[in-house]
Amino acid sequence: MSAPHSATSANGVPTLDVARLREDFPILGQQINGRPLVYLDNAATSQKPVAVIDAIARYYREDNSNVHRGVHALSERATAAYEAARETVRGFLNAASSKEIIFTRGTTEAINLVAQAWGRSTLQPGDEVLITHMEHHSNIVPWQMVCEQTGATLRVAPINERGEVIMDEFERLLGERTKLVAVGHVSNALGTINPVARMIELAHAHEALALVDGAQATPHMVVDVQALGADFYALSGHKMFGPTGIGVLYGREALLDAMPPWQGGGDMIKAVSFEGTLYSDLPYKFEAGTPHIAGGVGLGAAVDYLAGVGREAIAAYEAELLAYTEARLQEVDGLRLIGTAENKAAVASFVLEGVHAHDLGTIVDHHGVAIRAGHHCAMPVMEFFGVAATSRASLAFYNTREEIDALVTALQDAQRIFG
Numbered sequence: 001m002s003a004p005h006s007a008t009s010a011n012g013v014p015t016l017d018v019a020r021l022r023e024d025f026p027i028l029g030q031q032i033n034g035r036p037l038v039y040l041d042n043a044a045t046s047q048k049p050v051a052v053i054d055a056i057a058r059y060y061r062e063d064n065s066n067v068h069r070g071v072h073a074l075s076e077r078a079t080a081a082y083e084a085a086r087e088t089v090r091g092f093l094n095a096a097s098s099k100e101i102i103f104t105r106g107t108t109e110a111i112n113l114v115a116q117a118w119g120r121s122t123l124q125p126g127d128e129v130l131i132t133h134m135e136h137h138s139n140i141v142p143w144q145m146v147c148e149q150t151g152a153t154l155r156v157a158p159i160n161e162r163g164e165v166i167m168d169e170f171e172r173l174l175g176e177r178t179k180l181v182a183v184g185h186v187s188n189a190l191g192t193i194n195p196v197a198r199m200i201e202l203a204h205a206h207e208a209l210a211l212v213d214g215a216q217a218t219p220h221m222v223v224d225v226q227a228l229g230a231d232f233y234a235l236s237g238h239k240m241f242g243p244t245g246i247g248v249l250y251g252r253e254a255l256l257d258a259m260p261p262w263q264g265g266g267d268m269i270k271a272v273s274f275e276g277t278l279y280s281d282l283p284y285k286f287e288a289g290t291p292h293i294a295g296g297v298g299l300g301a302a303v304d305y306l307a308g309v310g311r312e313a314i315a316a317y318e319a320e321l322l323a324y325t326e327a328r329l330q331e332v333d334g335l336r337l338i339g340t341a342e343n344k345a346a347v348a349s350f351v352l353e354g355v356h357a358h359d360l361g362t363i364v365d366h367h368g369v370a371i372r373a374g375h376h377c378a379m380p381v382m383e384f385f386g387v388a389a390t391s392r393a394s395l396a397f398y399n400t401r402e403e404i405d406a407l408v409t410a411l412q413d414a415q416r417i418f419g
């Protein structure tokens with residue numbers, strides 16, 4: 001058993017042994033363009049620790065089989081591993097039951113599942129779905145689609161110039177027509193942490209349901225779906241150190257039970273005849289077809305890994321690193337931070353006067369620094385701030401101050417070239 005990655009400092013705040021943690025991520029040890037890789041594109045996807053890579057490889061080497069079908073030993077082992085991962089995710093989110101944990105391809109599919117299974121069967125003309133101006137396209141387009149299909153109306157709560165939801169306006173938009181509030185926990189484009197517990201409380205006070213897009217929250221903080229009171233919570237495995245192609249929809253059991261299935265096929269049925277079909281119980285009713293078994297196993301390993309590092313310790317470390325990042329970025333002439341909310345996590349989005357975000361991304365890549373440039377699938381946010389694109393440095397607990405210094409040096413180089 002290896003030593004724990006975090007310890008408690010004198011003032012009680014947990015601290016991380018980042019140098020040791022980095023050794024868990026083999027990809028971080030490489031050089032890009034002759035410089036050490038500085039990976040600051042964690043909001044797009046995170047890197048994977050050996051524990052996750054090994055769990056996936058072990059599964060394919062030793063247990064690979066289809067789940068819920070075979071009576072042979074391998075199928076039983078694969079099923080046990082997959083269902084153990086579901087239970088691990090249940091604990092991670094503090095869901096009441098593993099029946100409430102639906103495996104999906106990711107956040108996008110989880111939100112589409114709710115839009116189609118719940119929304120299409122429930123929403124009526126005149127009903128309203130309330131989102132915010134800072135949502136990722138994954139939490140906009142599925143609602144636009146289901147509103148078109150049902151005659152419901154999409155409402156959008158405005159944001160202020162810091163990139164925070166204007167809560168008075170949010171509250172004003174809630175009414176007896178509101179059937180669902182769908183909000184991001186953390187904005188991928190701005191880093192804003194939304195007051196989701198309060199937003200859910202307000203939604204419930206108006207007898208609306210609440211869905212939280214947790215794609216950018218779960219890698220950075222403790223998420224307790226029961227404490228939040230969320231009706232639905234969506235996440236992506238690949239953003240929290242797990243594999244791509246696997247995600248989760250948490251849904252309250254009573255709600256999921258009452259919802260019709262979304263996709264039809266094998267594994268989601270009890271009995272099929274040409275006269276009719278009897279659907280499986282939860283969670284299988286929403287998992288048609290052979291699932292991403294290795295992905296589930298890998299996600300379970302990622303959750304175990306995160307628990308070993310300690311989510312409180314991660315949140316404390318990243319808050320300090322984000323403050324350092326923003327302070328250092330302010331030293332770059334002509335740089336404007338986009339997203340200056342009081343409560344932020346792990347994201348620094350910015351524009352640099354005279355340099356297009358894409359050119360900036362290319363130049364910093366020459367320094368071995370990986371950032372993302374573009375609209376970050378949040379075009380309404382770009383439009384609000386009057387920019388076509390931003391550059392975005394997004395952090396994980398394995399990033400360091402030295403890496404932020406390398407980013408700043410690369411940005412200053414870009415300025416010399418374009419200035």
Ligand code: C6P
Pocket residue numbers: 043044045105106107108109136138139184186187188189213215216236372376377
């Ligand atoms: N944001 C980013 O670079 P998927 O693709 O389904 O795993 O996650 C979609 C998604 C949903 N909500 C939020 C808040 C997100 O940030 C994302 C993914 C990536 O910011 C890719 S655009």
